[in-house]
Amino acid sequence: MSVLALSIQLSTHLQSKYSSLMERIPSARMMIIFLLLHCLILSFIIASVNTTSITTDEQALLSLKDHVTDDPANFLARNWNTSSSVCNWTGITCDARTHRVTALNVSGLTLTGTIPSELGNLSSLQTLDLSFNWFSGSIPSSIFNMSSLLSIHFTNNTLFGELPPNFCGHLSNLESLFLKSNMFYGKIPSTLSSCKRLREISLSLNDFSGTIPKEIGNVTKLMTLSLRGNKLQGEIPEELGNLAELEMLWLQNNFLTRAIPSSIFNLSSLSNLDLSVNNLTGGIIPSLLGNQSSLQTLYLSYNQLSGELPANICNNLPFLEILFLDENDFDGKIPSTLSRCKHLQTLSLSINDFSGDVPKEIGNLTKLNYHSECLTWTTVRSPVATKPIQVGFDKPAKENGDAGQRKWCHPNGEKEEVGNNI
Numbered sequence: 021m022s023v024l025a026l027s028i029q030l031s032t033h034l035q036s037k038y039s040s041l042m043e044r045i046p047s048a049r050m051m052i053i054f055l056l057l058h059c060l061i062l063s064f065i066i067a068s069v070n071t072t073s074i075t076t077d078e079q080a081l082l083s084l085k086d087h088v089t090d091d092p093a094n095f096l097a098r099n100w101n102t103s104s105s106v107c108n109w110t111g112i113t114c115d116a117r118t119h120r121v122t123a124l125n126v127s128g129l130t131l132t133g134t135i136p137s138e139l140g141n142l143s144s145l146q147t148l149d150l151s152f153n154w155f156s157g158s159i160p161s162s163i164f165n166m167s168s169l170l171s172i173h174f175t176n177n178t179l180f181g182e183l184p185p186n187f188c189g190h191l192s193n194l195e196s197l198f199l200k201s202n203m204f205y206g207k208i209p210s211t212l213s214s215c216k217r218l219r220e221i222s223l224s225l226n227d228f229s230g231t232i233p234k235e236i237g238n239v240t241k242l243m244t245l246s247l248r249g250n251k252l253q254g255e256i257p258e259e260l261g262n263l264a265e266l267e268m269l270w271l272q273n274n275f276l277t278r279a280i281p282s283s284i285f286n287l288s289s290l291s292n293l294d295l296s297v298n299n300l301t302g303g304i305i306p307s308l309l310g311n312q313s314s315l316q317t318l319y320l321s322y323n324q325l326s327g328e329l330p331a332n333i334c335n336n337l338p339f340l341e342i343l344f345l346d347e348n349d350f351d352g353k354i355p356s357t358l359s360r361c362k363h364l365q366t367l368s369l370s371i372n373d374f375s376g377d378v379p380k381e382i383g384n385l386t387k388l389n390y391h392s393e394c395l396t397w398t399t400v401r402s403p404v405a406t407k408p409i410q411v412g413f414d415k416p417a418k419e420n421g422d423a424g425q426r427k428w429c430h431p432n433g434e435k436e437e438v439g440n441n442i
């Protein structure tokens with residue numbers, strides 16, 4: 021009421037002061053009256069916005085509940101009812117002050133259903149975790165409108181569809197995007213680079229096709245990029261070498277071709293690189309000549325990489341623990357300098373065209389610990405260790421060398437489905 025009184029007062033005051041001017045310029049008078057009315061309406065809106073939004077949050081969540089067709093543990097049925105505030109519902113987190121919903125986490129409840137567009141009305145939502153359920157259908161476009169979102173966790177559902185070309189239009193605050201293990205298809209939008217705050221991206225185990233957009237090299241805060249298990253083709257963009265904070269790059273199980281850009285080996289933070297099961301060609305000789313690298317695991321298995329291993333292969337890889345070079349076309353002698361990768365625990369050189377002996381220096385690698393189930397191996401008499409050292413390098417019988425059958429031998433393959441988002 022005081023706002024109303026003030027408005028009338030102001031309006032009378034203005035009218036007397038500027039009446040002559042206003043008669044000559046009626047549009048200015050109209051404008052001021054319009055503005056005053058606007059102020060008035062706005063003040064009422066501000067007074068009611070909080071309760072309206074809380075009701076909207078409730079409506080949005082009830083809509084999700086309605087779209088769940090199977091809830092085996094009766095989780096939503098038991099916990100989501102209107103007799104208590106949404107902030108007390110299991111899986112919901114609210115802002116302490118505004119009581120708006122900031123997190124929705126129904127991960128791992130084996131819910132079946134679809135995502136309602138009303139969910140996009142949760143305008144304070146920062147964390148959206150629907151992972152490890154059976155949500156199907158496509159992501160409603162209203163979700164891509166949620167500028168408050170910091171993380172999207174849709175891992176392991178049966179969602180499908182294409183990502184919108186302007187994916188980051190409103191999601192500019194997004195830090196984590198986990199879409200692993202769904203049925204998304206189409207191209208990875210190059211505009212993903214407009215989500216400047218992204219630190220983790222996993223689009224793995226979907227049906228994405230086309231090339232890896234070079235613009236991803238602009239997402240400079242990126243620490244994790246996993247695009248494994250899609251149908252991506254073309255070359256690995258050199259621009260990925262701009263991702264100075266990148267720690268994990270997983271591009272395995274795609275159809276990538278051409279040489280590995282040497283910029284990738286220039287990434288000083290990179291500790292985990294997996295490019296296996298692609299059609300990469302060329303050598304790794306020039307690539308490994310850069311600066312000291314943080315690489316701990318390097319998987320290049322199942323490609324068409326060729327040439328000799330450089331004698332200085334270990335010079336810049338002081339932390340390397342796992343090296344998989346099997347199923348490629350490498351030739352020449354196995355460099356004795358491999359023994360300088362002192363922390364090597366796993367070394368696989370199988371199914372290549374190496375010739376000559378296994379250098380006895382390999383026996384200096386006392387941490388080598390090969391899973392003999394995975395590959396055939398040869399025994400090297402160690403000059404320092406009391407036990408013989410086993411090195412997987414022999415050519416196993418081709419009929420047992422099928423990538424599908426041997427997938428589980430790949431350490432990532434073993435970790436793969438234990439519930440991570442990568």
Ligand SMILES: *[C@@H]1O[C@H](CO)[C@@H](O)[C@H](O)[C@H]1NC(C)=O
Nearest residue numbers: 097098099100101102103104
């Ligand atoms: C609604 O939730 C309350 C606890 O918050 C519970 O006591 C009550 O039984 C629930 N009602 C229904 C219909 O599930």
Ligand SMILES: *[C@@H]1O[C@H](CO)[C@@H](O)[C@H](O)[C@H]1NC(C)=O
Nearest residue numbers: 103104105106107108109119
């Ligand atoms: C949440 O539940 C607690 C106890 O179950 C109750 O004291 C509190 O008032 C509830 N809060 C709201 C906002 O419903």
Ligand SMILES: *[C@@H]1O[C@H](CO)[C@@H](O)[C@H](O)[C@H]1NC(C)=O
Nearest residue numbers: 125126127128147149171173
């Ligand atoms: C969601 O809840 C599960 C436990 O139920 C937890 O493991 C997971 O980290 C939560 N998700 C987020 C994004 O915090």
Ligand SMILES: *[C@@H]1O[C@H](CO)[C@@H](O)[C@H](O)[C@H]1NC(C)=O
Nearest residue numbers: 076079137138139140141162
């Ligand atoms: C919520 O969203 C739906 C669809 O996105 C819309 O039709 C509806 O008007 C919204 N409801 C409220 C209360 O804002």
Ligand SMILES: *[C@@H]1O[C@H](CO)[C@@H](O)[C@H](O)[C@H]1NC(C)=O
Nearest residue numbers: 128130152153176177201437
């Ligand atoms: C996905 O989640 C469901 C339900 O939790 C589970 O049964 C299934 O094994 C998971 N699938 C994958 C590929 O992780």
Ligand SMILES: *[C@@H]1O[C@H](CO)[C@@H](O)[C@H](O)[C@H]1NC(C)=O
Nearest residue numbers: 137140160161162163164165
């Ligand atoms: C996205 O938000 C804008 C304005 O905030 C609104 O006009 C538009 O309808 C929304 N789109 C969807 C799909 O919710």
Ligand SMILES: *[C@@H]1O[C@H](CO)[C@@H](O)[C@H](O)[C@H]1NC(C)=O
Nearest residue numbers: 213234235236237238239259
């Ligand atoms: C994003 O990357 C592209 C290609 O690498 C480049 O041309 C463009 O200038 C970059 N944009 C920004 C904003 O950094």
Ligand SMILES: *[C@@H]1O[C@H](CO)[C@@H](O)[C@H](O)[C@H]1NC(C)=O
Nearest residue numbers: 273274275276297298299322
């Ligand atoms: C690599 O290329 C060959 C033929 O050039 C093809 O048979 C094979 O499936 C390809 N492998 C991958 C992983 O792209």
Ligand SMILES: *[C@@H]1O[C@H](CO)[C@@H](O)[C@H](O)[C@H]1NC(C)=O
Nearest residue numbers: 261281282283284286310311
């Ligand atoms: C590696 O990084 C250095 C310094 O950041 C740069 O000068 C060089 O061109 C990079 N090399 C490659 C192959 O990207």
Ligand SMILES: *[C@@H]1O[C@H](CO)[C@@H](O)[C@H](O)[C@H]1NC(C)=O
Nearest residue numbers: 285286287288309310311312
């Ligand atoms: C190696 O790193 C140093 C400092 O970290 C940098 O100045 C130099 O350009 C790098 N050289 C190469 C070849 O990457």
Ligand SMILES: *[C@@H]1O[C@H](CO)[C@@H](O)[C@H](O)[C@H]1NC(C)=O
Nearest residue numbers: 359360380381382383384403
């Ligand atoms: C590795 O072993 C060889 C003998 O096989 C030995 O001469 C050499 O000094 C060892 N190198 C290191 C770095 O321990």
